[in-house]
Amino acid sequence: MNSELKKKASFRDFPPTYWIVIVFEFFERGAYYGVMSILSVYLTDMLGFSKTEVGTIKSTIQPLLYFLPILSGAIADRLGYRKTLMVAFSLLGIGYYLTSQVTDYLAVFVFLLIMAFGAGTFKPIISGTIAKVTDESNSGLGFGIFYWSINLGAFIFPLVVVPWLKSMDWSYVLIMAAIVTSLMLIPTLFLYKEPEREKIDDSENSIFAIFGDIGKKIGLVFLDWRFMLFIFIYSWFWILYFQMFDSVLWYVQQFVDATALNNFVSSVTGLDWKFDVEHVTVVNAFTIIVLQLLVSSIVKNTKALPTLIVGISMGTVGMAILAFSNNIWVFLAGIILFSIGEMTAHPKYISYLGLIAPKDKKATYMGFGFLYGFFGSFVGGYLGAWLYVKLVDNPMIAFVRNSVPDAIISDDIKIPDLIAIAEGAGITKDQVSTHAHTAELWLLFSGIGVFCIIGLLLYQKFIGARDSSNF
CATH class of the missing domain: 1.20.1250.20 (MFS general substrate transporter like domains)
Incomplete structure (x- = not known):
């Protein structure tokens, strides 16, 4: 076997775009898990919602994070990863911030839905970028660092940031998440390099073509x-x-x-x-x-x-x-x-x-x-x-x-x-x-x-x- 194929992957093998999306993942997941680590208690104890009302919210926003990537991933492949990231971070920042400012049940529900749409839009872009900027020789290490960054964010934010903010006001945790995700717009705009995408015919780029293709895939798998x-x-x-x-x-x-x-x-x-x-x-x-x-x-x-x-x-x-x-x-x-x-x-x-x-x-x-x-x-x-x-x-x-x-x-x-x-x-x-x-x-x-x-x-x-x- 060629010695080049045996070469072990190292951190230096990854382009700058890889490390930028790792930073995105760390801060987005840190903000998300920071909020989720207290959200159910915040909604019951601080806002006075019943546990069944909280269950309804959680059973709505969390499934979106797992279903939306089917749609957002396909859209990003056609419209571009940078544009999709801009939309995702904007929705996240708006959703978190507005949630921190209201106490009415319906308003909280709606604004958390906005956050969920942002998180569901964000989710496939990072893994998609990593898949495009790595190859067979370093994708294992690349995705290993990716998963590690998720857990590092989920560890540091609830351990260090959340208790400090919560000691002042529980809503500050949501404001923190809004600030962190909104700030990610800056590197997205100026530092993130759009990975190469497969060229798609204009007739397949319409919203009807996108959702038609998604519908076919859903039908194929669900059957x-x-x-x-x-x-x-x-x-x-x-x-x-x-x-x-x-x-x-x-x-x-x-x-x-x-x-x-x-x-x-x-x-x-x-x-x-x-x-x-x-x-x-x-x-x-x-x-x-x-x-x-x-x-x-x-x-x-x-x-x-x-x-x-x-x-x-x-x-x-x-x-x-x-x-x-x-x-x-x-x-x-x-x-x-x-x-x-x-x-x-x-x-x-x-x-x-x-x-x-x-x-x-x-x-x-x-x-x-x-x-x-x-x-x-x-x-x-x-x-x-x-x-x-x-x-x-x-x-x-x-x-x-x-x-x-x-x-x-x-x-x-x-x-x-x-x-x-x-x-x-x-x-x-x-x-x-x-x-x-x-x-x-x-x-x-x-x-x-x-x-x-x-x-x-x-x-x-x-x-x-x-x-x-x-x-």
Whole structure:
């Protein structure tokens, strides 16, 4: 083999445009995960929305991030990446800023939708640019740095920026995200170099031609029931993942006593540090940053489906661990194990997807692989909020109503207000909290993980991949 083909990829192999989009990805994902690390709590505690209202918002905006790239990627290929990036960053900045300035439910919903359209437009441009400015010799390293930048942003922003801004005003987190994404317009305009695009006939450049082509691809893939069924089964696991931004945050705020961790960190660092809801995202991202290379090296030669099932099993056990104790160390163990399961499963999902996609249409099919996030976030937002209210909030409300019959307690009372009523009647917060069925909540979600595993096993047995050697 030619020695040039054996040459290892290095950082110097990448053009300036590559590093510019890595910077874009770091700041955009940092802003996004910074906001998402507190958004559900901000909407319930600061703006007074009910959890089911928040579930409706999250089940609308998050699926858009996974479906819009089908459209925005095709549009960018025709209109140009720079123009599409300008639109994306503009929508992100406007959406974040306007959300920070309003408190009305409908207004927040609409402005978060604008943000979601921006994020969904942005998503395929970065990976598309990287694919165009790398080749077979360095694309592995190029995309590795890309994924690392995502988790680095998700780690640094919630760890450092969010607590500082939140201590002044929670809305400042949204303003920060607006500023960060808006500033990305400057390098987009002056530094980003448009990658070469395949020349498309003018007749195929019209909006009707674009959406017609997309419609054909959607029809082709969606009618392949084997392919779509596998994505749908795998998406059940992602119902668990999306709880990290909703029900897990509400649980941490209400039930997890982080005093032991706070004291430990403070004694080691000398800082007056406190664990809060945004640090759930930090734990997930940090685990992936530290262990991804190790996990990848362990599973790189293992068969796709068994490894996928092992990863989902680990994530399911991680979620189940939350059912046994609200101790901070137990909680951290559960989140870390879930994160290891996530990083074990997902690369093998992509590998297995390639096995069940028709060889002559693989590129088209793989473009729809992210629909697991569409299904998982759509169900996860609604289901997480609904189950949390039914199993956690409602039993506590019923207990206080029975214990304080003279109090006027509405069905949608905020839990801090409920605790205040209880404490006014001589009932402690711990007494109220013991009536919440938190264990059942996490075991139910773990059950979804078990059904996902069973579904994958049945899929392999009765349908299977085209290349059964990878079972």
